[in-house]
Amino acid sequence: MSKVVFFVLYLALVVYALVDVIQADEEDLHGIQKGFWILAIVFLPLAGSIAWIVVSNGARRRRRSGGEQVTGFPAGQPAPARYPRRVRSWEQDPAPAGPEDDPEFLWLMEQARRKREREAREGTERVEDGPAEENGRRRGEGHVEG
Incomplete structure (x- = not known):
């Protein structure tokens, strides 16, 4: 047994x-x-x-x-990377007093303004192109007879 x-x-x-x-x-x-x-x-x-x-x-x-690890010859364990702490806009001291002092807010406002301008341009181009194309087709313009 x-x-x-x-x-x-x-x-x-x-x-x-x-x-x-x-x-x-x-x-x-x-x-x-x-x-x-x-x-x-x-x-x-x-x-x-x-x-x-x-x-x-x-x-x-x-x-x-937590002892040092030996990884082989000739290099040992690499030192840990150290990066500066990332500070976000809402963590800044002191906080912006008003919207004019906040760069993030100003950037967002600029993006919104550009978007409105782009939409306005695209809207006017569609209105200008729309009826002119229809009138040209009705009168036979743009149509080549052979």
Whole structure:
């Protein structure tokens, strides 16, 4: 009975190690390719499984503790990017006293004025073109007889 228990534990250890290697991130591999870890676990089941668990748990523990990660020679981990805080118009201090002082409001007003002018131009062009085309067709203008 005890042989069966040890065999089941041994098999569980090997299966756990194989599945863990397959699902591991690059940081957990400790610079060794996944294929090598899989071969080590298959051909040396006890030693390979224990080695994998020790190496991957150490890497995971370092990552959780915030220790510096070594990504390889010659470069280390890049410094985090630092950007200035983005200030939105409604977060500015002090707030605009009136609409004339708010650049966003002035821009919106300019866009609305341009839209009204464009619509007015398009509206007058349609009115001018409409009846002239109809009159020309009625009188036979624009029609070439051959």
